[in-house]
Amino acid sequence: xxxxxxxxxxxxxxxxxxxxxxxxxxxxxxxxxxxxxxxxxxxxxxxxxxxxxxxxxxxxxxxxxxxxxxxxxxxxxxxxxxxxxxxxxxxxxxxxxxxxxxxxxxxxxxxxxxxxxxxxxxxxxxxxxxxxxxxxxxxxxxxxxxxxxxxxxxxxxxxxxxxxxxxxxxxxxxxxxxxxxxxxxxxxxxxxxxxxxxxxxxxxxxxxxxxxxxxxxxxxxxxxxxxxxxxxxxxxxxxx
Numbered sequence: 001x002x003x004x005x006x007x008x009x010x011x012x013x014x015x016x017x018x019x020x021x022x023x024x025x026x027x028x029x030x031x032x033x034x035x036x037x038x039x040x041x042x043x044x045x046x047x048x049x050x051x052x053x054x055x056x057x058x059x060x061x062x063x064x065x066x067x068x069x070x071x072x073x074x075x076x077x078x079x080x081x082x083x084x085x086x087x088x089x090x091x092x093x094x095x096x097x098x099x100x101x102x103x104x105x106x107x108x109x110x111x112x113x114x115x116x117x118x119x120x121x122x123x124x125x126x127x128x129x130x131x132x133x134x135x136x137x138x139x140x141x142x143x144x145x146x147x148x149x150x151x152x153x154x155x156x157x158x159x160x161x162x163x164x165x166x167x168x169x170x171x172x173x174x175x176x177x178x179x180x181x182x183x184x185x186x187x188x189x190x191x192x193x194x195x196x197x198x199x200x201x202x203x204x205x206x207x208x209x210x211x212x213x214x215x216x217x218x219x220x221x222x223x224x225x226x227x228x229x230x231x232x233x234x235x236x237x238x239x240x
Contacts, residue, residue, distance in 0.1 A: 010055045010109045011130065012101070013048040013174070016093040017041055017116035018062040018086020030220060031116035032067050035230045039071060040220060043119030043233065048174075049076040051126055054112070060097045062086040091194040095186040098179065107180035110139075113197050114174040117220040120232045121174070125213050129176055132211045139177035140209030141198050142217060143169040169210050171196055172217050181206070 017031045031041040041059070048057045059082045061068055073080055085096040094113055098105075105111075112129075114121065125142060133140035150163040175197045177185075185200035194200045198208045216232050218225060 008108070009178075010106070011051075011053045011112060012105065012109055012179075013054050013057040013112045013114060014094055014097050015041070015044050015048070015057065015059045015114050015116050016086070016090050016097075017059050017068075018065070018093045019090070019116075029067070033220070033226060035119060035226065035233060040119050040229075041068075041116045042071065044114055044116050044121070045073070045076055045080060047121050047123070047126065048112070048114060049079045051123070053130060055079065056081060058083050058097055058101060059116075060086055060093050087191070089192050089194075091186055091189065091191040091197075091200060094197065095183075095191065098183045098186065102183075105179050107178065109179045110176055111179050111182050112174040112176045113182075115219055118173055118217060119220065119229050120216050120218060120236070122216070122236065125217055126174065128213075129174060129211050133176050133209055136209050137178075137181075138206040138208050139175070139181065139198075139201060140211050141175035141196075142172040142213035143210045144172065144213050144215060144217075145169055171198060172213050172219070175208070177201055177208070 020029050032039045035043070045057060045059065048054050057076070057079050059080065061082055061084050063084050063086060065084060068082055083097055083100050085100050087093040087096050098111070129140065129142055146165040146168040150165050151159040152161045152163050154160045177197060181201060182197060185204050189200040189203050201208055218229060220226055220229050
């Protein structure tokens with residue numbers, strides 16, 4: 001019965017790519033920074049488009065984006081759909097995307113939201129997320145248990161105490177929820193305050209499943225992360 005229900009539900013991916021990447025301190029939006037001869041966004045698109053269970057991949061762009069079309073996306077044309085409906089925040093961007101695809105999406109379809117600047121997602125981790133979330137009504141997300149000691153700082157940047165890391169996880173993406181649940185969660189939350197989709201779902205009283213990932217599924221946030229992501233991708237390519 002579980003296998004039958006999963007066949008009835010489709011898997012669709014959403015990649016929010018409307019941000020400016022201001023923390024990188026450069027001119028280019030972060031999703032267009034290069035690793036090799038390809039932008040960061042390429043690696044997220046490629047991983048999701050090549051997964052056999054994912055039917056469609058929507059890249060959500062700013063309305064004035066002029067860079068996306070300068071790259072060759074033809075290898076992914078069968079699944080890839082750019083939508084120029086980016087919002088003022090990540091949550092607003094995802095909500096705009098869900099509204100745009102409402103006519104082609106069923107309430108129980110799965111939506112996988114993945115960061116444009118998270119280029120090192122492996123096929124193994126994507127498979128694990130889909131398999132372990134299964135038909136869980138609360139959905140789930142890739143995450144890593146916190147390993148480092150956590151310090152609480154005061155206003156002067158001095159450590160005032162050590163916080164317990166018991167039960168703490170670092171959220172990653174993809175984050176995977178049924179279309180109707182995610183739409184309802186984003187419509188109900190304060191969009192500027194929701195740092196990820198799971199936070200919006202949690203605010204409705206749901207408890208998304210944490211699916212263990214690892215540190216290689218890093219998000220490129222600072223300049224030094226770009227070099228590390230390139231090393232991870234090169235190592236993965238060398239193992240094929």
